[in-house]
Amino acid sequence: MSHDASTADLFGIAPTVPSVAGQRFTAKLSRLLIADGEGFATRDVERLEVTLDGVPGDRHEGVARPADSRVPWYPRGAPIRNSRQVTILAPDELDEIARRLGVAQVKPEWIGSNMVLEGIPRLTQLPPGTRLHFPGGAALAVEAENMPCRHAGKAVGAFYPDMEGMDVAFVKAAKGLRGVVAWVERAGEIVAGCEVSIRVPAQRIWVR
Amino acid sequence: MSHDASTADLFGIAPTVPSVAGQRFTAKLSRLLIADGEGFATRDVERLEVTLDGVPGDRHEGVARPADSRVPWYPRGAPIRNSRQVTILAPDELDEIARRLGVAQVKPEWIGSNMVLEGIPRLTQLPPGTRLHFPGGAALAVEAENMPCRHAGKAVGAFYPDMEGMDVAFVKAAKGLRGVVAWVERAGEIVAGCEVSIRVPAQRIWVR
Numbered sequence A, B: 001m002s003h004d005a006s007t008a009d010l011f012g013i014a015p016t017v018p019s020v021a022g023q024r025f026t027a028k029l030s031r032l033l034i035a036d037g038e039g040f041a042t043r044d045v046e047r048l049e050v051t052l053d054g055v056p057g058d059r060h061e062g063v064a065r066p067a068d069s070r071v072p073w074y075p076r077g078a079p080i081r082n083s084r085q086v087t088i089l090a091p092d093e094l095d096e097i098a099r100r101l102g103v104a105q106v107k108p109e110w111i112g113s114n115m116v117l118e119g120i121p122r123l124t125q126l127p128p129g130t131r132l133h134f135p136g137g138a139a140l141a142v143e144a145e146n147m148p149c150r151h152a153g154k155a156v157g158a159f160y161p162d163m164e165g166m167d168v169a170f171v172k173a174a175k176g177l178r179g180v181v182a183w184v185e186r187a188g189e190i191v192a193g194c195e196v197s198i199r200v201p202a203q204r205i206w207v208r
Helices: A091-101 A150-157 A166-173 B091-101 B150-157 B166-173
Strands: A018-020 A023-034 A047-050 A064-066 A079-081 A086-089 A115-118 A131-133 A139-145 A180-186 A188-191 A195-200 B018-020 B023-034 B047-050 B064-066 B079-081 B086-089 B115-118 B131-133 B139-145 B180-186 B188-191 B195-200
Touching: A023 A047, A023 A188, A086 A091, A086 A139, A091 A166, A150 A166, B023 B047, B023 B188, B086 B091, B086 B139, B091 B166, B150 B166
Parallel strands: A086 A115, B086 B115
Antiparallel strands: A023 A115, A023 A195, A047 A188, A064 A079, A079 B180, A086 A180, A131 A139, A131 A195, A139 A180, A180 B079, B023 B115, B023 B195, B047 B188, B064 B079, B086 B180, B131 B139, B131 B195, B139 B180
């Protein structure tokens, strides 16, 4: 981490604006899944051929999507570009959600996961613009942190019928741990178990 | 700027990882332009009806684009999602480029600008994921800083025929000042001179 002299006027007296250079490393795609059934439950597949529209047959496929409650500044249903084609989760973050909820586990396939990636600490905090490159040539771009919703919480609650209020509890417990959503930058085949090359862009805190 | 306790394990002993909350403010769209002629020179228009494909008739229109030298990790010409539909510049940054080059001015229409925005300090450093909302309902998402290239430098040099090596000089002088590129999140009409609502997402430096 370094300090960017060109932004030294930001905070008045002797401010420091942190920045970091781009980072590259590899992670492992431990599971690959598709939401092609009821609701947003997903099931494992060995391989997927993603396109610029996303995952063929997946409920989040599409170059556009209707605006929903996640983007309340747009009229409900207005077509917007779909930057939420792929849902990515990390096993250590799911474990932490389960711990906070006091349950044995929260499985990725319960809450719409398309990919489980191992080897990325604090996956949910990966910056927007991070690229994921797959051996077959496919590439994804991280849109943003996935904000937990009550629908996912309800899906988790269905596996713990003795617990009440899981929908609301999940929203709180999963904050900052629910992974990221991404869009397909380049089409190609993705195979479960493969290595994924991660490129995190240079970062710099911007303050007006 | 605050420190995020949840990332307190990042650097070993008592580390601090800076973060800032989301920011909202307004800017002014002082000029609106289109590249519908030769090369990437642009011309002023009073209004544009942008779509999810970008600016109709503009050379950067398209839901996809062929991979070029900016993304050398993809095979040249491979179709990738077009996140560079709109080029946005700031007048104060152009002035600084001109000063560094020792020329009277660098005009936005020489180097492919679709929009000139006033009121955003260090526009080029706006974080990826920043949204620009226009009064008619259209919205753009910032992809990234636009890295200066020799083609743009050559275009500037054409207006200063007595100066040599402008293509290379521009690449150096415009680093960190060449604005940002963006994609259309929601279609709609955009009118020159309008106010633009800027939403900068919460930021957090991620270090592996």
